[in-house]
Each structure stands twice: as structure tokens, then as C-alpha cells.
Amino acid sequence: MANNELLMNANEVVAFLQKPSSEWTKDDIVRFIRENEIKMVNLMYPGGDGKLKTLNFVINNLDYLDTILTCGERVDGSSLFSFIQAGSSDLYVVPRYSSAFVDPFAEIPTLCLLASYFDKDGNPLESSPEYTLAKAAKAFREVTGMEFHAMGELEYYVITPDEEVFPAVDQRGYHESMPYAKTNDFRTLCMSYIAKAGGQIKYGHSEVGNFSQDGLVYEQNEIEFLPVPVEKAADELMIAKWIIRNLAYQMGMNVTFAPKITTGKAGSGMHIHMRLMKDGRSMMLDGGRLSDTARTAIAGLMELAAGITAFGNKNPTSYFRLVPHQEAPTNICWGDRNRSVLVRVPLGWAAGIDMCHKANPQQPTELPDTSLKQTFEVRSPDGSADVYQLLAGLCVACRHGFELSNALRIAEQTYVDVNIHDAANAGRLAALGQLPDSCAASADCLERQRAVFEKHGVFSPAMIDGIIAQLRAFDDATLRKDIEGHPAELKALVDRYFHCG
Incomplete structure (x- = not known):
């Protein structure tokens, strides 16, 4: 350093x-x-x-x-x-x-x-969360010769009494400033504490979700981190959630990382960005485009996406967020700058243009190396996730891509370049795999794919057995359909898992 x-x-x-x-x-x-x-x-x-x-x-x-x-x-x-x-x-x-x-x-x-x-x-x-992740990172290095880096986006709601002054527009809180976003000061204080605890923060902002209910205001916030070696990324997320909850308690607020609070309002995810590194260099780009190396890793994510929900979507409310026609994914596909897909490749400063000089003509022209900024992002996980299991599962999936003989073909077949829910894509949509719609379905997917997660000794059979048993115990195979149109039952479900993860 x-x-x-x-x-x-x-x-x-x-x-x-x-x-x-x-x-x-x-x-x-x-x-x-x-x-x-x-x-x-x-x-x-x-x-x-x-x-x-x-x-x-x-x-x-x-x-x-x-x-x-x-x-x-x-x-x-x-x-x-x-x-x-x-x-x-x-x-x-x-x-x-x-x-x-x-x-x-x-x-x-x-x-x-x-x-x-x-x-x-x-x-x-063998079955401890942090050692499972360490084994996953080691297997990734040994198979690919690269390092696996990750970072998380923590979305959460802050709940405070309704002041009825400077009201925000419902579901229009994205990057809102004070006084329309009332909890910005709380978020920045959280960020300061997380940084003091060693968290490498990228930025923080208010998120889309905001609404009033029963005399309370619910404001959605997000804190996003910088990519670091995957084991450190997990530690940072764990400590950050602990800090956010403690500071809220100290200040007389309530916070929740729950994936869904109520119908018709934005749910909270925990998107994970990943990048592949070798000898301190990013392997994500080739000639300004996403590299075949990155596409190979994405193919592994496509193959194991259904099983990964067992680590990243841990209670029934997770599957009230993963529904069609919202920004949470349901189809197993990927694309560039596309928020309807499971894996998104965000803008990566790869155009080779000095935007800083254009914004600041007085600044001499320079073209810094921005390759380290390119990532790909999986959008299915939420705050119910076991962070160590989730990152270990993602690490396994990306490694799995390099163990497939047809990875680039899988990547090509699952790529979409526009909103997958457009009517013109109905035929393409039918050909794509779907994420599970319940904990029970997620357990079934993990059961089918467990051999890949257990390969190289990463996930122990005891841990996989325990996860499957936990998920099946929810007995929620038809829950989403059963309580549709019953707000009181949904509220009871949300209250039960309000402080998950």
C-alpha cells in the first residue's frame, strides 16, 4: 500500500x-x-x-x-x-x-x-461460513490462475416518524438530496463509521424506494463498496450491516435489509459486483470490449444461477421481490447496462475519452488507466443472504465457467441487448431459464447442482444439507400465489423476517 x-x-x-x-x-x-x-x-x-x-x-x-x-x-x-x-x-x-x-x-x-x-x-x-469462502477463493486461484474480487451494494430502508414537510415523491427517491431525503445524514455517518472499521466505500446515495405508512416514512438508501479480494469483501459487508443497525438503534431509528416491505414498492437487493484479476491487472477487457475471460465467468453464473439463490435469497419474502417487470431479475440472462437481466455489465469507462478535460477545459488532457473499474454485477441476491455463502457460491460459479467446454456458447445464448420483457422478445424469453420462485424451489435447485458447489471441497456436504433443510422448512412452494391479494398476510410475513440476514 x-x-x-x-x-x-x-x-x-x-x-x-x-x-x-x-x-x-x-x-x-x-x-x-x-x-x-x-x-x-x-x-x-x-x-x-x-x-x-x-x-x-x-x-x-x-x-x-x-x-x-x-x-x-x-x-x-x-x-x-x-x-x-x-x-x-x-x-x-x-x-x-x-x-x-x-x-x-x-x-x-x-x-x-x-x-x-x-x-x-x-x-x-469445514462448514464454517468464512472458511467456505476461503476454500472457494483458493480453488478459483488454482483453477484459473486469477484472483476473484468482489464488492457489494447494500440497500436498506430507514424508518422514521412522518414529518410531513418537504415530502418526497413516492418511489422517486433515487439520488434525492436533503431535505426531500430525510436520512442522508444518517447514511453519511454510517459511511464514516464503516470506513473507520476498514470498509473500502465507493459511494452512498438515496435509492428509489420511499413511502409513508401508518405514520412512518420509509426511505431507501444504498452504500456501495469498492472491489477488493473476495474474503475481505465479505468481512466488509458483515461489519457494515452491524454498524448500520447499531447506529440506527443508537439514534432511535429502525432499519431493515429485508428484500420486500410491501407490494407496489421497491424491494431491497444486495447486488454483488465481481472482477477477475491477475498480477494486479484486470482481465475484464480486451480491446475496449468485455473479454472472453469475463464472458467465460459469466457463463458459469448462468449455469449455476438457480442454485445460487439458496445462498443469496434465504427467506420467503425474497421471492416476492424476484417477480417479473420490476428491476429485480427473474430470467437467467445477462446484458450490457440492462437492469432487467440477472447479470449486468455496467458502464466501465472503456471509451478512451477524456471526459474530465471536457468537463474542465482548464485541466490538462490525460487518459488514466480505468480498466480496474470494469465489473459485472449479479442482481438476484438480497439482504437475507448469508454473505460468506453467497460470495463463495459466486466464486464457485465463475470458476465453473472455466471448467465448461462450451462456456462462450452459453454466454452467447444467454445474452440480451434490450429489455427482455419487451413484447418483441417473447420467443427469446421462453428459451431462457428462470430463477426459483420460492425457498422450496431454491432448495431443489441446490440439490440438483450441489456436486459443483462441493467440488474441490469448497462447500461441505453438511453445509449443503443444512441449507437445503432450512429452505425446505419454510414450506413456501405456493406461498406467493396463496397470499396474493391478502395484504394482512403479506404484512405478517414481512414482520416475521423484517430483520433478516
Whole structure:
């Protein structure tokens, strides 16, 4: 990391140590704790419900601090994961030093570290979320010779009392400014806290969704991140959701990442952008067009899209968002700059034009390398997702493209260049695969495709079995049809999964 990046980094631990987080050692963490008068340490780790769990430690003395940082602690795995039996439930959680950040909410000075799970033999837990992602990233490197990078778009609603001043136009909140968007200050404060925790944020803005209901205003927001190695991307999303919820609680607000709140209003997704890297260079473009390498990865996404919903769409309300004729996808296809497709290739600054000079004639002409900005985006996931499982599944799917002999043909057959729902495309639409319409259907798709996800030992059979069982337990095969036109039943469903993921 260049020195100017260190100087501009918002993470207090980076600023103090003047070292990139990937180089932090136990001695670095101890020095930060001692010299900044940190009194407590929190270990945080994902549970089976997709949320971060926390274990608090008071620092009694230097020896105990060393023990915490070296050995971690025991936890009850059966209380965290449904697939672990109570008779053999003891697990270790061991901190990852590179994830350290100062808790912005604690009255007592506290350092937080994400932790990894280990089994009784001291090996990484095969079915743990973060190790599954690590295995997926490793298999991708070994098969393709490339690095898999990702970043997320967190969409969420903020709920506040209705002030009835400067009202926003219903479902027209996209990039709205204050005072018409009332929660912009909350979002920017969230962004500041996330950056201090190490999150690499691209930008934030208000989103389309806004409406009033029962004396409350619901405002949709989005925080988007920069592409980073996939394991770091998952950590950033987990910490960001934790921060957004905590800050809302502290400020007397409510927030939800739920995929659907009510009919006729925009749902919240968690779109994931991906890029392929080799030796620090993007492999996404070739002569200013999307490369065959990128198309090969997209073909893998097309093949495994149905099964990926098992990781990215975890409760019945997910499938009230994935309906035709909205910006959420239902057809398994991809295209350029097209929000009706499953995988979108957004604008990538590939035209070779100095727009900065055109906007600022006083600025000397320059043509910077913008190849790192090109990504492709999967639009089906939402806030109910298990972030680590989802990113592992996407990593597997992109790797799978390189294991297919006909990947480029699959990419060609699933490409659309206009809105797929236009009447002129009715024949093309009929030839495309469809995403599942329920948790039950998603479980069936994962069952059929599980061999690919288990290949190279990425997803353990126990984890796949557990996911399938969870999804089938919703018994929602006909739920979307059953409660259509019954708003009270839909509201009860939304309330049940309001704080999912």
C-alpha cells in the first residue's frame, strides 16, 4: 500500500500503525491496545443466521491479552449452527488480526476483531461460513490462475416518524438530496463509521424506494463498496450491516435489509459486483470490449444461477421481490447496462475519452488507466443472504465457467441487448431459464447442482444439507400465489423476517 493511501486511510489502527492491515502481527495489535488505552477486546464471528455474534473480553493483564489473541476462546457451535450436534459442539474462535477496528459504539474503549472457527483438532471448521469462502477463493486461484474480487451494494430502508414537510415523491427517491431525503445524514455517518472499521466505500446515495405508512416514512438508501479480494469483501459487508443497525438503534431509528416491505414498492437487493484479476491487472477487457475471460465467468453464473439463490435469497419474502417487470431479475440472462437481466455489465469507462478535460477545459488532457473499474454485477441476491455463502457460491460459479467446454456458447445464448420483457422478445424469453420462485424451489435447485458447489471441497456436504433443510422448512412452494391479494398476510410475513440476514 502506497504511503499516501496509509495517510488517507480512515481506519484508526491503520493510521496508528502505518502498516496495511494484511501485515498486522500480534505485536502490532498489542502495541495499539497498550498505547491507545484499549480496555476491552471483542471477538466477532458469523452465525448460522447470517448475523455477527460477539464475545467480550476485559483485558485483565498483558498475559491474558496475549492468550486471547493467540488462542481465542471456546464457543458452543450447536447454538450457532443447526448442522452441529450438541454432543460435539465445542468450537474454537481465533481472531484474524487484519480485521481489527475500534468499536465506534462502545463507551469503554474496545477493539473488535473478526474471528475464524476451528474444530477440536485445531483445523479450520469445514462448514464454517468464512472458511467456505476461503476454500472457494483458493480453488478459483488454482483453477484459473486469477484472483476473484468482489464488492457489494447494500440497500436498506430507514424508518422514521412522518414529518410531513418537504415530502418526497413516492418511489422517486433515487439520488434525492436533503431535505426531500430525510436520512442522508444518517447514511453519511454510517459511511464514516464503516470506513473507520476498514470498509473500502465507493459511494452512498438515496435509492428509489420511499413511502409513508401508518405514520412512518420509509426511505431507501444504498452504500456501495469498492472491489477488493473476495474474503475481505465479505468481512466488509458483515461489519457494515452491524454498524448500520447499531447506529440506527443508537439514534432511535429502525432499519431493515429485508428484500420486500410491501407490494407496489421497491424491494431491497444486495447486488454483488465481481472482477477477475491477475498480477494486479484486470482481465475484464480486451480491446475496449468485455473479454472472453469475463464472458467465460459469466457463463458459469448462468449455469449455476438457480442454485445460487439458496445462498443469496434465504427467506420467503425474497421471492416476492424476484417477480417479473420490476428491476429485480427473474430470467437467467445477462446484458450490457440492462437492469432487467440477472447479470449486468455496467458502464466501465472503456471509451478512451477524456471526459474530465471536457468537463474542465482548464485541466490538462490525460487518459488514466480505468480498466480496474470494469465489473459485472449479479442482481438476484438480497439482504437475507448469508454473505460468506453467497460470495463463495459466486466464486464457485465463475470458476465453473472455466471448467465448461462450451462456456462462450452459453454466454452467447444467454445474452440480451434490450429489455427482455419487451413484447418483441417473447420467443427469446421462453428459451431462457428462470430463477426459483420460492425457498422450496431454491432448495431443489441446490440439490440438483450441489456436486459443483462441493467440488474441490469448497462447500461441505453438511453445509449443503443444512441449507437445503432450512429452505425446505419454510414450506413456501405456493406461498406467493396463496397470499396474493391478502395484504394482512403479506404484512405478517414481512414482520416475521423484517430483520433478516
